[in-house]
Amino acid sequence: MNTSDQIIKLAIMAVGGQGGGVMANWVETTARACGYAVQATSVAGVAQRTGATIYYLEMAPQQGRMQVFSQAPSAGDVDILVAAEWMEAGRAILRGFVTPDRTTLIASTHRALAVSEKSVPGDGIANAGEVSAAAEIAARQLIMFDMEETALSVGSVISASLFGALAGSGALPFPRDAFEQAIQVSGKGVEKSLLAFDCGFAKALQEEAEQEATNLAPQLHPRGPAHMVVEWQNLAAELEILPASLREILMAGLRKTVDFQDISYGREYLARIKAVLQHDTAARDYLLTQEAAKHIANAMAYDDLIRVAGLKTRAARFVRIEAEMKPGADNLMKVTEFMHPRAAEIVGLLPAGFGQKCSENPKTMARIDRLFNKARRLRSNGLFAFLQLYTLGGMRKWRLRSFRHAMEVEHMNRWLETALGHAEKRYDLAVELIRCRRLIKGYSDTHSRGQSKFDKVLEGINLVAERKDAADWAKRLRDAALQDEKSEALDGALKTLRSFA
């Protein structure tokens, strides 16, 4: 019925800069070499500057007469859809280019996040699972794996692994050599492209189940003097008497607090948790404690200069940087930090009483700012800067007497008191209040902005605390606060709330 069925229609959806054009060229070369008439089209223009972009090819065996090829893909009429990124696969499905009667969908599962996803202060990353679910239904044949990683692992780019997966899918009636020959004649980065092609080809043939699905947290182990390791093991053993469902998160919290300060600080963490547990019950799956375990750990391990400097100078960090940068065995690395401490951070290091006094005097703060507030570039794997950071990072013993610590403790107590005060009567609200701690993050202005959002949310919750749906409101306010930087959504939600509260 559809007389264009003898024509193979192939669309490539990519993000500008991914090499969609290179791949389209390869496909064209392959098809021509195999005696096919081919037409390729693309849309030029600003779409290629990191925007969503599309390449489209039609091909049919040469028959002495020219076929009439269409210039753009049509919904419901695409045989092969190659998506070089997972949300672009979603876009293809959305546009009707993937249909159960005909389409082979070859898509990379990796993500190149859109600006709208990554600029959200909270978690704005699109739900990849929804695309997977749609792809399972929409595609006649589905080949999906992380083709970006496949290519990177052999030092190539995604167009090559996609091309391999296309060849491996068997959706095009051409032999493997023809594909490889196309890469050969293009003459650029041939060797690595062929490697990535080979990996892509192989993975396209694998069953889905064979694809790796490891999402386990990395195993962290204590390192330090033997007696401390023993002490740690004793402390960790205390978790055994606590509800089993809490152990994993408590272990993480315990590690974080000990790593931040010392064993006795970890003990303090555990004491705080136990206090929360008294308000909790198995009937609720210990949800309150679960959340408290996370947020108390984060609150206790606040980001002060000592912590930052300590982390920057650890051996494990340099190992991690090396693993990420892959400098090559013979090459050296110079690591530079971008630090910009202000008076607030400096004053935070002072003894609590003195720090308090300084912070209350704008003149003193201005004077300290003049001395310290400037951009500092520190060559952290150079001796001089390393020593500066190392010394600062070694000030842990001092920390608990600092002004910053006093402030953090005071703030934490206020927050926990407010939250736990509701635990008996309004358990859900207590949980939501605990979760509000997520709003406080960052440094400097970002930190103050988070703090002010946190205060606003708590104030708002206070207005409706007596209502039945207080917990819902708390969640709504928190989500609104995480939506945008200027807290427009939050202010809107608060306005609504004030209209009836």
Add this chain to the structure above:
Amino acid sequence: MAERSFKKEVEHLRLGAGETFTGEGILAITKALLECGVGYVGGYQGAPISHLMDVLADAEDLLTELNVRFEANASEAAAAAMLAASVHYPIRGAVTFKGPVGVNVAADALANLSSSGVTGGALVIVGEDYGEGSSIMQERSHSFAMKSQFWMLDPRPNLPSIVKMVEQGFALSEASNTPVMLMVRIRSCHVTGSFETRDNMRPALSVKDALVNPRRDFSRVVLPPMSYIHEQDKITKRWPAAEKYITENGLNEQFGPPQAPIGIAVQGGMYNNVIRALQRLGLANSFGDTDVPLYVLNVTYPLVKDEFLTFCQGKSGVLVVEEGQPEFIEQGFATLLNRAGNSTKLYGKNVLPMAGEYTGQAMLQGLTAFLHKAAPDMLADNLRSPNAPVTPIPDLSKTVPIRPPGFCTGCPERPIFAALKLVEQERGQHQISGDIGCHLFASLPPFEIGGSTMGYGLGPASNAAFDGGGEKRAISIIGDGGFWHNGLSSSIGNLVFNKSDTVTVIVDNFYSAATGGQDVLSSPNDNASKSTKHPIAAALKGVGVEWIRQIDHTYDVTKVRAVLQEALSADYDGPKVIVASSECMLNKQRREKPARTDAIQQGRRVEVPRFGVDSDICTGDHACIRLSGCPSLSLKHLKDPLRDDPVAHIDQTCVGCGNCGEVADAAILCPSFYRVEVVHNAGAFERLRAGVTTKVIGWLQNRRLHKQLEFAEDQT
């Protein structure tokens, strides 16, 4: 240096008679020009014909060999004006630019050219930037042909047809003394295919020869009373001559059975998509043999009355397939039918969308609707009343994020707008106008700076209403491309003339970057055939700007911010102009990457920078991203049960431009960013020092581990 080099492909332009050319549309057009004995070519870059300009530039040797003059014009107006050479001289000339914005700019020259009429064939190749992938307002170039009375070609989108229409376009132009516009749509510019070539032809009269024997004829000058005669000429002489040429040479084509109850009149450029819809309806085969008669308008203006009326004979209904709005062709045909007292029913925008691109889906639905009304018998049963259930596919419209274009990784414009955003955070929002160019991406998130774009080089001009100054000064953005295109006179000159109390930021990335990195007057590199290295600041001084600040390293966010602050607060009430210069990163990488690879291979010491983020220090607020939007600065979820929000992460595409670190500094964000310089081929002393340092650092790290507990992954 243009983004894409066609040095290899232009060799195919030398193919001779009987050989086969295989390649892209723009190259085919260039080849056709040479086969037609063109005497001069020019144009102004812009999608989708940027690459045509690049091809011409790369083919300059061949053009010179053939005595063809090539000019990279200053603007579309300048390009159209160049066609003046064909007014008095029998020399074929062709220029290219994008439509309809380029045609807007060129309109003045095109109108004068059309009034004067031409002796030599004059061809304007317009890349119609309409539909998916377009970067401009959605309009048609068609109306320009109607108002100025020049002819519009819209060939079927395959290489042989396009090539043939270039040839016929020159002949038509000469036969009717009228300039001709050849329209190619976005996808046709880059459509690939083959055609049989002919020998290249030198111009019978070259521009150099013409200079030896200058000609003039005041009857061609647009002044009264000649201008009145020109208008009459257009209608009484040139139009009939054009109709005659079009009919006699079969420029429009007909396909399908000669007798049928219905038919379709279609713009040439829409032909393939109409055939696809007919194929899907089972009414045409894969070669385009169709059951429905087609009248294909390779010439969309003028409409040829007799041809159309003959096509309508014996047909009860005819569909006009015409993309875009308004429906000029449909209206024209309706008038012809009405005046002829013909009862054939005309279909068009009543079954097809009035606005928007004619996608495959729109075409299929439109044709189906037409057949339903005009010839239901031709539709297969299952199309007349479909009953097969369609599998419902989950709706992803709320899941999939939009992905508009943005600044490339390492773009030197990003830090300028980061600084401007920081300034606005301190001083409040300002009235900011944008211009055309990459910098307009700043109007999108995460920056959202600038609320309008009125035309190339018109950024500051579009702020004229705010020129008087007020509590806060208005800010205008303009690029180096826009500056040289039109901005120096229309925008900057008039800022001086009107004593404008505003701030203008000239975003100088060394090239016409958005159109593919072509050189401009101020490009700092050498260009064999052009004169470059003319500083923007010197031009500013020349037109009388007194307050000028030159920034040579835009990545210094703190400095850019300080200069912006200075401009906004300076005790000076004339125009304040900041030239923010740093090279387009695409061009820079294209040049430096191979050089760096060579240097490393030759054993020279090279530092390669890249940025990273300490994921345990990043708190996941993403403030850095809201001041960047860099493609290489993304997010990742940590496998840590204590963390809810994803943290910043920099991938391997980072070019180490420094924006992250600078922004973290300037905005005092956080200490998570670090820069790594990988040092290749370090010298012996450097290695020794690094070795000792590493040892000392290792000893210190070990020492600390004797005093405190740390947690780390096992390192093997």
